[in-house]
Amino acid sequence: MDKEQDMTIGSDLPESDAAPEAGAIVEAPHLALAPPLAEPSAPAVTSAAVETNPATTTPLLAEADATVAPAPLAEASRALVNTGEAQVSAAIAAAPSLAKSLQAIVVEATDYSKEALERRIAFLEKLRSARSFDSAIQIQSEYAKASFAAFLAETTKMGELYSNLAKATFKPAHAAIAATQGSN
Numbered sequence: 001m002d003k004e005q006d007m008t009i010g011s012d013l014p015e016s017d018a019a020p021e022a023g024a025i026v027e028a029p030h031l032a033l034a035p036p037l038a039e040p041s042a043p044a045v046t047s048a049a050v051e052t053n054p055a056t057t058t059p060l061l062a063e064a065d066a067t068v069a070p071a072p073l074a075e076a077s078r079a080l081v082n083t084g085e086a087q088v089s090a091a092i093a094a095a096p097s098l099a100k101s102l103q104a105i106v107v108e109a110t111d112y113s114k115e116a117l118e119r120r121i122a123f124l125e126k127l128r129s130a131r132s133f134d135s136a137i138q139i140q141s142e143y144a145k146a147s148f149a150a151f152l153a154e155t156t157k158m159g160e161l162y163s164n165l166a167k168a169t170f171k172p173a174h175a176a177i178a179a180t181q182g183s184n
Contacts, residue, residue: 090172
């Protein structure tokens with residue numbers, strides 16, 4: 001056999017490139033980190049130290065000899081998390097006012113339904129006691145006018161209640177937006 005054919009894989013490497021001993025630290029300039037794309041002015045790491053894990057003989061990236069500035073993405077994600085936490089806190093704080101608003105809507109709707117039922121019963125009793133066709137038409141016209149006026153009043157009340165609910169619902173978001181705009 002020829003000397004070149006007899007060589008095993010890796011035996012042609014110089015001794016300095018041979019596999020390091022377990023736990024040894026070697027310089028690995030080919031593993032240098034590139035600067036982030038978003039910030040070209042950030043300092044680049046020129047070389048990294050690689051440590052070999054004795055259990056697996058797998059190289060691990062150790063501390064770099066140059067410091068890397070925190071990425072703007074990390075700062076933005078921290079700000080987003082802080083804003084999210086503030087939103088959750090504000091939503092929890094606003095929950096009692098939302099519950100009160102919803103309760104007021106339910107109470108108003110229930111009261112209107114009861115009043116409408118009582119008006120309908122009174123109308124039917126009055127209509128049943130009518131002696132002529134003209135008086136029945138008159139009773140029905142009065143009932144229609146009164147029902148329409150009550151309906152308009154109720155829709156105005158319900159509109160105000162729903163408006164208050166919307167304001168209470170979006171109050172935490174409005175506060176967070178104002179805080180975010182104020183910090184910029």
